[in-house]
Amino acid sequence: MWFIYGPPTPNPFGRDQEINTLVKFMKNGQPVSLIGPRRIGKTSILLASLNRSSLPYVLISIEEFIRGEKGFNFAEFISAYISNITTITYSFAGYKFQFLEKTKSYLKQIRELIGAIKITLNLPELTTLIDVVLDKAQKGKNLSEEFSKALDLPQILAEKFGIERIVIALDEFQYLKLAKQTSPEIFHIMRSKWQFHKNVTYIISGSATGMLREIINTKDQPFYQFFYLMRVNPFDEEKSKEFLKRGFEVEKVNVSDKEVEDIVSYVDGFPAWLNLVGIKVVVERKPISVILNSLPYDDNVVNAIEGDLRKLSPSARSVLRKLANLGGKGRPKDLGDNIWAVNRALTQLMRYGYVEKEERGVYRILDPMIVHYLANR
Numbered sequence: 001m002w003f004i005y006g007p008p009t010p011n012p013f014g015r016d017q018e019i020n021t022l023v024k025f026m027k028n029g030q031p032v033s034l035i036g037p038r039r040i041g042k043t044s045i046l047l048a049s050l051n052r053s054s055l056p057y058v059l060i061s062i063e064e065f066i067r068g069e070k071g072f073n074f075a076e077f078i079s080a081y082i083s084n085i086t087t088i089t090y091s092f093a094g095y096k097f098q099f100l101e102k103t104k105s106y107l108k109q110i111r112e113l114i115g116a117i118k119i120t121l122n123l124p125e126l127t128t129l130i131d132v133v134l135d136k137a138q139k140g141k142n143l144s145e146e147f148s149k150a151l152d153l154p155q156i157l158a159e160k161f162g163i164e165r166i167v168i169a170l171d172e173f174q175y176l177k178l179a180k181q182t183s184p185e186i187f188h189i190m191r192s193k194w195q196f197h198k199n200v201t202y203i204i205s206g207s208a209t210g211m212l213r214e215i216i217n218t219k220d221q222p223f224y225q226f227f228y229l230m231r232v233n234p235f236d237e238e239k240s241k242e243f244l245k246r247g248f249e250v251e252k253v254n255v256s257d258k259e260v261e262d263i264v265s266y267v268d269g270f271p272a273w274l275n276l277v278g279i280k281v282v283v284e285r286k287p288i289s290v291i292l293n294s295l296p297y298d299d300n301v302v303n304a305i306e307g308d309l310r311k312l313s314p315s316a317r318s319v320l321r322k323l324a325n326l327g328g329k330g331r332p333k334d335l336g337d338n339i340w341a342v343n344r345a346l347t348q349l350m351r352y353g354y355v356e357k358e359e360r361g362v363y364r365i366l367d368p369m370i371v372h373y374l375a376n377r
């Protein structure tokens with residue numbers, strides 16, 4: 001099937017330029033930050049580039065370690081880091097690990113791992129580290145010091161096994177901010193280590209564009225001017241049309257050029273929505289106008305957008321709704337009487353990547369589906 005909705009694709013359409021650039025950076029050790037709003041295709045570009053680079057890599061999504069509102073499971077994150085890096089570098093060196101328990105718990109994974117490491121190639125740095133992590137995690141002690149050591153593992157193991165280059169990719173990187181409660185200096189520590197790892201390329205990405213920019217683009221922040229910023233944009237009009245036309249051809253459905261244009265002007269070049277409309281056209285075989293009008297009520301759209309909006313404060317939501325009712329663009333004075341509250345709401349919307357400030361004080365909602373969704377309710 002041409003159209004797929006939901007999971008990232010390792011074969012993204014029309015992203016060759018981005019992928020070629022990213023592969024080059026990966027091979028050359030240039031740290032990169034991929035920035036773009038939700039569902040624009042960041043993870044897909046990342047996956048495709050990692051695959052095409054043929055380099056050994058570790059890909060971890062920081063989102064996986066969030067617990068509840070503001071919690072972060074630091075022990076699990078460190079264990080995942082150690083477990084993934086060890087497994088990848090050891091397998092490069094010809095050792096294969098089979099985990100007995102297919103478990104999501106990374107603490108359990110490193111516990112299993114340690115036995116295997118001790119009988120293959122005993123690396124005291126690694127086994128001691130795992131021992132201490134297991135011990136401290138069990139006692140609920142602070143793991144900042146071990147984290148600092150775990151950060152050096154990729155470089156140590158790369159040297160040990162003669163790996164010229166390994167890529168560490170951390171998706172949804174901005175959520176590491178939540179780990180500051182446990183380890184306030186986390187970003188300082190990371191930067192101070194990473195800058196000396198000559199065999200490791202670091203790639204981060206995230207959808208909370210404002211938050212990510214704060215981390216990497218603010219003068220007094222440790223990651224200031226460390227990453228090359230790569231912005232992931234929506235498809236342009238031509239590419240969006242081509243994507244749909246090729247898909248409808250493959251699926252053997254007749255859709256006129258005018259209808260393809262209608263779809264693109266409704267969802268813009270957001271790959272996730274182009275895929276969703278594509279699927280609905282193929283499956284439902286209804287007129288395009290009917291499909292587009294029903295889109296804000298589609299279960300997939302409702303789930304996706306409600307899930308996103310839940311993270312926002314009530315006042316940020318209300319400002320977002322007002323912006324939507326203005327067609328997706330507006331100035332603060334049109335968004336509420338209390339200008340201070342409006343500005344605070346806009347700040348949150350920018351941090352989470354929903355809104356961008358354009359010229360002359362105009363704010364714009366990036367994802368057209370959010371506009372349709374909110375303006376229809």
Ligand SMILES: Nc1ncnc2c1ncn2[C@@H]1O[C@H](COP(=O)(O)OP(=O)(O)OP(=O)(O)O)[C@@H](O)[C@H]1O
Nearest residue numbers: 006009012013038039040041042043044207271272
């Ligand atoms: N270039 C593309 N061609 C075809 N489909 C794509 C492309 N880019 C993304 N998609 C599809 O759009 C959806 C979102 O892509 P992806 O998960 O890569 O985006 P993301 O920016 O990482 O999103 P999130 O912020 O939710 O993590 C997926 O279903 C994916 O398959």
Ligand SMILES: [Mg+2]
Nearest residue numbers: 042043044171
């Ligand atoms: Mg993603």
